[in-house]
Amino acid sequence: MQRSWMMVAALAGMMVATFSPRASAQGLKAFFHRVGEDTCRNNSWPDCFVPNDRFAAKAPLELMVRKGWMAQNLISEQHFDQETGKLNQAGKLKIEWILTEAPSTRRTIYVRQTNKAEETQRRVDAVRNWASELINSPDEVAIEVVQISPPGWPAEMVDSLERKYLETMPTPRLPKLENGGSGSINLP
Numbered sequence: 001m002q003r004s005w006m007m008v009a010a011l012a013g014m015m016v017a018t019f020s021p022r023a024s025a026q027g028l029k030a031f032f033h034r035v036g037e038d039t040c041r042n043n044s045w046p047d048c049f050v051p052n053d054r055f056a057a058k059a060p061l062e063l064m065v066r067k068g069w070m071a072q073n074l075i076s077e078q079h080f081d082q083e084t085g086k087l088n089q090a091g092k093l094k095i096e097w098i099l100t101e102a103p104s105t106r107r108t109i110y111v112r113q114t115n116k117a118e119e120t121q122r123r124v125d126a127v128r129n130w131a132s133e134l135i136n137s138p139d140e141v142a143i144e145v146v147q148i149s150p151p152g153w154p155a156e157m158v159d160s161l162e163r164k165y166l167e168t169m170p171t172p173r174l175p176k177l178e179n180g181g182s183g184s185i186n187l188p
Helices: 002-019 025-043 045-072 089-100 117-134 155-167
Strands: 108-112 142-146
Touching: 025 045, 089 108, 089 117, 108 117, 117 142
Parallel strands: 108 142
Antiparallel strands: none
């Protein structure tokens, strides 16, 4: 049924194109070219859109993976000594893990930017010096300054929440025994 309507429409279009005073061979050729082009598009229809759809579906996931590695390889305040500004043991171990165990495509070290440019530069220099001690060629170490926050909570906050939870716990108590200590126990 649909094909017969399409055939009637095509014939009507040819008749109008043929009987118009401005009709030419070029106009008729363009008409049939468009009909053939539309037929090809209709026959190949969802296949030509699949690659674009796949890319659109994967793009957010790739961004999430990149951001996840950025958070994983972030060197922030807790990795530096508060008084001296040097790397502490946790920072040294994290840099060592990034340079030796992380996948080779994900070995970029991200240093969190501070409020003062000179302090940020000291942190970058401390990271670069420690990385050069670990590997022979410090030029291969990629270090970037970022403004993201470290994942997780400060240890003081976690400790205070845990202490408050433990303080509000009821004291443990055993159920009372009936019948003078023998027989079955009735639990509440």
